[in-house]
Each structure stands twice: as structure tokens, then as C-alpha cells.
Amino acid sequence: MELPKFKYINDNIRDKFFEHNINDLACECCGIVSPLVYTGMFYAEENVEILCPECVSNGKAAEKFCGEFYDYWSDIPKTMPKESLHELQHKTPSYRGQQQEYVPHCCNDFCKFIDYVGWRDIQKRGLENNLVFCCYNNKIIENDKKYNFIEANKEKLRKKGDFRGYLFQCLHCNSYHLHADMA
Template identity: 30%
Template sequence: MDLPVFRYHPDPIASGSIVASEVQCVCCDQRRGFIYMGPSYCEAELEEALCPWCIADGSAHEKFDASFVDEALFPDDVPSEVVEEIAFRTPGFAGWQQEQWMACCGDAAAFIEPAGHAEIRARHPQLEGTLMMHIVQDRGISGSAATRFLTSLNRDHGPTAYVFCCCHCDAKLAYIDCL
């Protein structure tokens, strides 16, 4: 069975937000072979309990009043219908602190993956300068300490870079999060 298509999270398996699993979905009561691993914001306990289809069609949002990304995290220029699509019908991702959803060209960007320095070097080398600028300007780290911070980025253990791609101009965007 093919996974649903998520415009703003095009490969949720590669990002780790959806994994192969025989767990039964608490929304549709089916075992579809995949389960959502990201955050769910609602009163019900939905950790590792929803299939991607119930997220995509909005039934998980309707049944549990669940959102998968905090709606307050979006820049003001992102249209409300896009915010709703991502918050209510798109798999989110887990960050170390409060997740951010990047935007470009007046639209939300597509989440690609959490990345460490190895993934940045291999798949997104154009982001090294952007991330270094973030480390120096936003974190106030400079010189060799900034280089050490950049090379310490780790997909699984933090600090971690979160990579996005603009849906219009294909620009790569990223931010860094850590404990």
C-alpha cells in the first residue's frame, strides 16, 4: 500500500516521522504497516498510535482534536489554509525544544529531515554556510568553537539541524535545535 502524499513532508519515512509497524491505528482500527512517531498535541495519548492515512485525511484531527505541529510556530505570511494543512493533516517531527516550521516565498517549506553534520555534508552542503551564520549570529559562538559546534551536529543525539526545502524556489533552509 502506498503512503499518502504529504506536500509539506514529502518523505516522512526518511525523516523518521513514520516507521514500518504492525501496530493497530487507534483512529481507524486497522493495521496498515506504518505508524506515526512524531508529536501529537491533544488530550488523548497518541504516541505511536496513528497511521499516516488517518493523519492525511484529517480523521485523526477530527476524532481526537489532534494537531501534529503547533500552529503558533508559523511565520505570519504563511496562509491559514497552509497552516491548517500542516498542523492537522501532515506528520510533524520531533525536535529537542520547540519545533519550528520554516517558510519561504510566502508559503511553508517542506520538511526534509533532521540532520547531523554527516547528513549536511553528504546531502545539503549548501547549508553549511547558513548554519555557521546561525551559530555565530544567533548563538553567539565564534571562531573554532563555532566550527566545533557545526561539526558536532548529530541527527539522533543533538544538537541537530532541521532541513527544509522551499516548495517554489527549491532553496534549502535549516535551523539548529539542542537541549
């Protein structure tokens, strides 16, 4: 099945956002039984569990259920265009974080999700000296010294572990941004 494209998701990992529909469940928005379905985070009053990729990407699921795939967080700049926020919250499936999913921003736009990463994956990509460590919820002040928790613990990052990394890239200046969270 050809998945739709998403502005804020790297094309070659789109399949990680969907699951095989082994029980032939119908999309709760359009009723179609799609071979791949979205079962991830969706903030809505109704409990919606199965959505087809099309209803995610064209915004119909968000519209029908007044839902959002990403909750709001406080460091979204006021200058962020409304269309970008709409695209992210209403037309972009959420990656699977361990805490509330956060998407970094750069050049007044959201960054696109590249992959789930551990520190070894960052090294394999040759990015260890070429990263922005996300500050959101990761600025720590200890003994009057400020440091970034992710940067200070970067070598402990694992793709599948208690401390997981999420790699993003700016759509405009191409810089890489690393977010991480703890179970």
C-alpha cells in the same frame, strides 16, 4: 505498504515518520490495523498513541480528536494562508525534534522537511555555502554582537547527537533552510 504523500515532507523519507506495527495495534481513529503507524507528536486532549498513515494524511485524526501534529510558534507570518497552516498542523506528521518541532517558512509557505542532518550531511549535499540558518530561538546577543547560534556552531551538528540538524527546502524558490535544536 504505499504511504500517502505529504506536501511538507520529502517523498523519499516518508517512512522515517512511521513505525512498523509489531503489536498489530489498531488505529485509534478508524480502527484499522495498518502495517505502519504514526506514534509521534500529536497535541490533543486525549492521549492518542496509534494512528494509521491515512488518518494522518486526510486530516481525520486531527478532526476527530481536535488535535494538531505541530504546535503554533510565534514567527509564523500573519500573511501565511490558512490552508497552509491547516495542511501543516492537521495533515502532516511531525518529525522528531528534541525541543518543540519548528518548521521554517519561505515565500509565504512552510518549507518541506528534507532529512535529519549533521554538518557532514550538509557538506555531502554540497550545501555548506548555500543555506539559510533558521533564526527562530537561535538569535543570540552576546557583548552587543548578534549571531546565529546554529551558524556559529554548525560544525558540531550531528544527525544523532545532542545538537541535531533538520534540513528543509522551500517549495517555491528551492532554497535550503537549516534548523537545529539541543537535547
